[in-house]
Structure formats: structure tokens, C-alpha cells
Amino acid sequence: MIEKFATVHWEGAGKAGKGAISTQTAALKAQPYGFATRFENDTQGTNPEELLAAAHAACFSMAFAFAAEKAGFPTASVDTKALVRLAPEGGGFKIDRIALTLDASVPNIDEAKFQEIAQGAKQNCPLSKALASVPEITLTATLRK
Template identity: 35%
Template sequence: MATAQSKAHVDWSGDLLQGNGQVSVGSGSFGPLPISWRTRTERGGGGTSPEELIAAAHAGCYAMALSNTLAKHGSPPENLSVDATCNFEFGEGGARITSIDLNVTGRVPGLSEEEFKSIAEEAEKGCPVSNALRNNVDIRLNAQLA
């Protein structure tokens, strides 16, 4: 079986709270992007965070999974708009990603709202990023037609 590999690299200097780094991806399609504790917790300073990159990966993967699942059901979408929010929280056990909210709006001729929601749930079960996170992160899906 063929394996597709994706790579990323970070150069980091300093400690957690005062330090900072740069993340780049192996494809060179974006970056390097600045990362720091401040950009992770305050969402300021023009950088990104691991959680933002997870949200981007999840939104992209889910859009592909839903597009494929809709086509398999004979209803390819005209358009899908997917927003993912990765929730990073602090608690007694420390900091952790607790949940991801996936919000999708689709323009899919010929489907009812109920059919679209059912197919959207099926696609979430087959999404590779969802499956990598499942049983560790609560994934909440909200799907609606445009």
C-alpha cells in the first residue's frame, strides 16, 4: 500500500512563555509562520498555533471527505464551506485540545436538509483527521444547506 507523507519543521528559541519559533511545511506551500505561546493563547501577534493548524487540517480533510461521500450518494456538491474551531483549554490536568467544532454549509441540488445532515455525519465518520482525533477530542458537527 502506498503511503503519502506530509512533513513540517519548527525552529524554536527560548523557553515556553518568552520563546518563539517558526513553522514551515515540507511542500513549501506556506510559511515559515511565526509561533509562540502568546499566539497560541491570546491569538495575537500575527502568528499561528498548533491548534490553528489542526483546525485548518480538519476543515480541509472534512471538506474532501464530504465532497467524496456526497458524490458516492449521487449528489456532488456545487459548493461546501467548512469552518473548524479547535478548542484549547486549561484545566486541572493541564492544557489540552478538548473539542473541535465543524460547521459546514453546502449547496447540493436535489438533497433535503435531513439527507444532507445524514450524509455529513457519514462523511465525518470517514474523515481521516476526524478518525485521528476521535476518542480523544470531542468532534461536534453542525451541517446545513445554503
């Protein structure tokens, strides 16, 4: 089994509060976040949805590369974007959609097989499974020739 961790330190209440996110590998080290980085497009920090998008795109990309290789089609390059939407719900918010966009170069594969592998990777990547409560997870996959 593999376990990874991240930590958060938060000070203050709600809208006025500030936090710092750190990861085990120090890829993020006291990265700031707060109300403005989450809801007001302040780019001087990060936010949970951006981190979730990065994690999902990374997980899906690896799942696709491994699945393509297992099917006999090693990937040349894989680029994935994940767009996470935070929508109002009642008095709070919820993540109601994640849109994955894959652009990949896979030599010697036909379009049908490419789409089949991409959809399988979407279903089977660990982050997709963990995010199963998100009502809509879409995938647009483009085979780059």
C-alpha cells in the first residue's frame, strides 16, 4: 500500500482567514490559499479545486499511458486538462462537474481503440473512482497525429 499526505495550517475565521498548504514531497510548501484565491480569482495562491484538477489530470494521464501501453500502444505524449466546477448549492457549494480534455500522441493506434482506452482510463483511474460522487465527469479525447 502507498500513503501520501498533505497538511494545511489555517488562521482566522471564514472569509478573513488565511491558510497554507504543504505536501509530503514539498512540491507545495506553505502555498497560500484563502477566500480570494478560491472565490475571487486571486492568483497569489491556490485553492482546493485547482489542486483537485491537477491531481485528477495527473492520475488520468498516467492511467491512460499505462492502459495504452498494456494494449500494445505506448504513448509518445499525453496532455490532459481537468476543469473542476464549484457551483452554489443551498447555502454552500459543491463540485458538480469535472471536464477532462485529453490530447495525446499514440503511434499506430486507430481512433476507435484510442477512444476505448481513453474511456477505460477515465473509469479506472483511482481519482475518478474517488470522485464518483461528482454528478458529471466528462472526457473529450483527441488523438494527435
